[in-house]
Amino acid sequence: MGVLDSLCDYISDYFHVSRKRRKRKVMQTVNIKVKMDCDGCERRVKNAVSSMKGVKSVEMNRKIHKVTVSGYVEPKKVLKRVERTGKKAEIWPYVPYNVVAYPYAVGVYDKKAPAGFVRKSEQSQPFPGAPDDKIMSLFSDENPNACTVM
Template sequence: MGALDSLSEYISDYFRVAKKRRKRNVMQTVNVKVKMDCDGCERRVKNAVSSMRGVKSVEVNRKIHKVTVSGYVEPKKVLKRIERTGKKAEIWPYVPYNMVAYPYAVGAYDKKAPTGFVRKSEQSQPLPGAPDDKIMSMFSDDNPNACTVM
């Protein structure tokens, strides 16, 4: 019986390795910029994305041209599905205005951005140890003893 047991273990191990293990997607939120002009465009995009496997919710904000998809999806697949409707789509390129250190930098300011948003860019991030940060920390409202001028 020892030979049959070892043979059955060998065969069962072979079949376990041969099966492809599916990589599970992580629950995430994907924000996409899509130019939508009418109710028909909005409905087409919403129906196309909501029919994907793993999608839990779809929110469309036509005013700022933003589609928010939550679920077990990949961003590239969401973009491809939206582009199949005939609409141009890109990952949401904007961040809130107050999250950027230099909102009027060349790469950050965008006239087409919705109100309260600026374009996400590397130039809008402050350099560590920048002189602006040192000057601003001298006059802190949080710490009244920080003012070195008075």
């Protein structure tokens, strides 16, 4: 250890130098619904998104109008970048069909949704005391007073 090292250690004990640390962005996947009709639309959106800082990969699916962006990006910034291309865009509003308890509930079933998807909604659960709930509980295995014929 040299004289400069020991002097530096001595000084650093008395003076605390704090450096601001940047918050590190989290690696995430952003799904966006974008209306794309042709190869030109697809190329324009892909070039706009892939030129963003922190983007690792961009996947396009023109058939279901879905753009998937992976990387160290924020969803709102990706959405704004896509909208700057002149395309109407929104965060992906669908979930897989088998995740929702009642896919045909009001506000969940969407005719425009791609095959196998339904709209994400908080109302996918039935109201307590609804007629459907009473009928389903009649034949439930968990109900001790269920139909004895079965």
